[in-house]
Amino acid sequence: xxxxxxxxxxxxxxxxxxxxxxxxxxxxxxxxxxxxxxxxxxxxxxxxxxxxxxxxxxxxxxxxxxxxxxxxxxxxxxxxxxxxxxxxxxxxxxxxxxxxxxxxxxxxxxx
Amino acid sequence: xxxxxxxxxxxxxxxxxxxxxxxxxxxxxxxxxxxxxxxxxxxxxxxxxxxxxxxxxxxxxxxxxxxxxxxxxxxxxxxxxxxxxxxxxxxxxxxxxxxxxxxxxxxxxxxxxx
Numbered sequence: 142x143x144x145x146x147x148x149x150x151x152x153x154x155x156x157x158x159x160x161x162x163x164x165x166x167x168x169x170x171x172x173x174x175x176x177x178x179x180x181x182x183x184x185x186x187x188x189x190x191x192x193x194x195x196x197x198x199x200x201x202x203x204x205x206x207x208x209x210x211x212x213x214x215x216x217x218x219x220x221x222x223x224x225x226x227x228x229x230x231x232x233x234x235x236x237x238x239x240x241x242x243x244x245x246x247x248x249x250x251x252x
Numbered sequence: 253x254x255x256x257x258x259x260x261x262x263x264x265x266x267x268x269x270x271x272x273x274x275x276x277x278x279x280x281x282x283x284x285x286x287x288x289x290x291x292x293x294x295x296x297x298x299x300x301x302x303x304x305x306x307x308x309x310x311x312x313x314x315x316x317x318x319x320x321x322x323x324x325x326x327x328x329x330x331x332x333x334x335x336x337x338x339x340x341x342x343x344x345x346x347x348x349x350x351x352x353x354x355x356x357x358x359x360x361x362x363x364x365x366x
Contacts, residue, residue, distance in 0.1 A: 174354065174355075181343075181360065181362065182359055182360060183258075183345045183347075183357035183358050183359045183360045184296070184345070184357045185357070186354060186356065186357075189354055229295060229296070236353075237349065237351065239286065239298055239301055240286075240347075242295045242296050243295065244294075244295050245295050
């Protein structure tokens, strides 16, 4: 199935550093979502974005819905070891529709 | 957020047998449930979408006779992998959605077919 272009594929950073990842699409999505998946677990919703240009924060996480509705980014500030995991973006064309997922960004944090 | 459970969390079966995986929305009514499959180091791939009381809609390349989906109530959907083979070994994840709400994911079921 279709996937969003998510980058980078993996990151290995030092504890305390800021992290940025993004997703792009060739088509428009009306909702952008960011999930985190720990090994052997299902994805957990971090942030949901519903309006173009929207900037939303959840603790150390900040995400933005691109003005063109074809992209989104997620920033994590002052990373800590428990931020380790795989982060997925997902786009949804209309409420209630299926999600289209990015390929994931594997984040590793060195204490 | 809303809670979705899956059972079992892990299952090992012999080739040729059938396995049933349950997905339950615990504190909301899921009018739509989605079933995904995830292979190691890959993203989630949608297998099928099911609405309560109607037949599931399968994605291209997913055999409906092999992956039987039943969504008999607003809180329960089941996925049955029939005549399982080693290549069906994967991580199966469901999600539930109430109306136009966000999708909430279950914890996943690790299937290993010997």
